[in-house]
Structures are given as structure tokens and as C-alpha cells.
Amino acid sequence: METPNKQALVDLLLQLADDDFLYSYRGSEWLGLAPHIEEDVASSSIAQDSMGHAAMYYQLLEELGLGSADMLAHTRLSHERKNTVLVERVNGPGYYMETPEYDWAYAVARNYCYTLAKKIRIDALKKSSHAPLASVAVKINMELYYHLMHWQTWFTQLYSSTETARDKMDAALALVMADFGDVFSYGKNGAAIEEARLIEGENILLDRWYAAITPVLVGLGVTLPEIGHERNGRDGEHTPDLNDALATLGEVYLLDTTAVW
DSSP states (O other), X not given: OOHHHHHHHHHHHHHHHHHHHHXXXXXXXXXXXXXXXXXXXXXXHHHHHHHHHHHHXXXXXXXXXXXXXXXXXXXXXXXXXXXXXHHHSOSSSSOTTTSOOOOHHHHHHHHHHHHHHHHHHHHHHTTOSSHXXXXXXXXXXXXXXXXXXXXXXXHHHHHTSOHHHHHHHHHHHHHHHHTGGGTXXXXXXXXXXXXXXXXXXXXXXXXXXXXXXXXXXXXXXOOOOOOOOSXXXXXXXXXXXXXXHHHHHTTTGGGOTTOOO
């Protein structure tokens, strides 16, 4: 692969890997805190699957000569990360297992909107010009069907529940949409990513996301808030939440980067 195409591939893989890496971490913070024990098991399993997806993308980058998967996951600074801002946001105020005041409505709204976007991207990646990436997409898709069904069920049930639950979901959905502007972005190298036929265009995927979520929202009588575009995480524009997350995620690995686990 020539250098311009290789850089486009690297950028896309980092976006995919960093998204799932941070998404799975935020999901793991609900361990022991989910609304009931069955959900504790289910959401933890989804977080574990998502970390596995991130690992597959990092492994593809390792095969391209970008360094080890562990190094790529744990040693890059926040401005080097290409994840959407949506997945780095905290679950709520407080600290895990100390004083967490997490918002389950926000978790459900974020997880549903993100997972639906991920399904749209994975479907497109199955036709990627880079065969190893297309192969990984096929593997991820098998698990993603159940992830999406899980979060859509929660999303629908909470919106169909009490007035209080509906109000909380409206507030949560507004927060999610405020950070949704970079989810389908490919960043500054987007033109090269599309020209290399690694994945379909940003606007095509966003239109598919709208088409998929609209019937659900209409059925629930929900109006989708306006999508915000304050930051683009694909270009390294992040919040302080990311620094805190990376410090926790890399705490053990950075004690001794030469250790064999």
C-alpha cells in the first residue's frame, strides 16, 4: 500500500480502535452499579466484547508497523487520540465505587445512539477495500446485532415508562446529540479515507443513521435534538474527561511497559 493510502488506513483504524477502547471503558464503569444484576452481567459482557473489537483494530495497526497493540492503546496522549468526544464523556459526577452519581438514562441514550452508528459503520466496513479490515468487520458484526438489540430495548422501554423516565431520557438524549457531531467524521484526512474506498462517505453513513433511528423516535413520539459540532475528536480535540480516562486505563501497563502479562 502506498504511503498516502497507508496513512488514510492508519487514521481510520485509530478512529475505530479509540472509539471502542473508550466506549468499553465507560461501559465497564457500570460494573456493580447497573440497575439490576442481570443488566450488570449483560452490560459488562457488551463492554468486554467492545474492548475485544478495539483490540482487533489495534492489532491491524500493529501489523502495519505502528507499534504493539498495547502501546497504541495505553501510551498515546490525549491529543493523539482520534475517538469521538461522545465516548470519552463521564457517566456522571463522582468516582467509581466511591461516590458515583451516574446517570443510567445517559448511558442508555449514549449506548443506543453509538451502537446504532457503529452498526452503520460496520456494515460499510464489510465492503472495505482493505481486506483485513473487511474481515474484522464481519467478525464484529456477529456480536453487534445483539448489542444493538439490547440498547434499543432499553431505549424504548425507558421512553415508554413513566413521565419522570421520559424527562430524564429527553435530557440525556440532548447531551448525547450535543457530542454527536464527530461520530461519522473522518477528520482532516477524510477525503483520502473515502478516495481509498476504505469506507463510504461521512454523509452517506449519517443519512443511514437518521433513516434507521427515525422510525424508532417517531414510534415513541420523540424529537431528535440538534446535533452539536463543538469539537472534532478525530482531529485531537478532546475534553479533560479523556485525560482522566487514559490515566486510569494505562495505570497498570505504564508501571512497567516491558512486563509480560
